[in-house]
Amino acid sequence: MTKWTPTHEAPEPLEGPVVPTIVGGTILWFVLFLVQLPFYGWFDDHGHTWWVWTCLAGAGLGLIGIWYVRGRDAAIKRDAAAATAQE
Numbered sequence: 701m702t703k704w705t706p707t708h709e710a711p712e713p714l715e716g717p718v719v720p721t722i723v724g725g726t727i728l729w730f731v732l733f734l735v736q737l738p739f740y741g742w743f744d745d746h747g748h749t750w751w752v753w754t755c756l757a758g759a760g761l762g763l764i765g766i767w768y769v770r771g772r773d774a775a776i777k778r779d780a781a782a783a784t785a786q787e
Contacts, residue, residue: 718769726762729755 733755736743743749 719766719773722762722765722769726759726766729758729762733759 733752736752736755740749740752743752
């Protein structure tokens with residue numbers, strides 16, 4: 701059996717508005733946490749408290765994601781500026 705190899709080159713990765721996307725997702729997770737918080741008793745009675753804590757974890761991980769993508773975006777811009785300065 702031979703190994704399959706692609707016959708064409710992979711396309712360039714798409715770059716979009718990464719920082720606003722991550723910020724929006726983090727805000728969404730935190731809003732979902734706040735919306736569910738008044739109903740914590742109902743979630744507790746039905747064994748669904750993990751829904752509340754999942755939203756809080758999503759918001760917390762989103763904060764880490766914001767820190768990461770802002771640093772990544774700054775590094776990409778620094779690299780692009782250095783490349784144009786060398787030309």
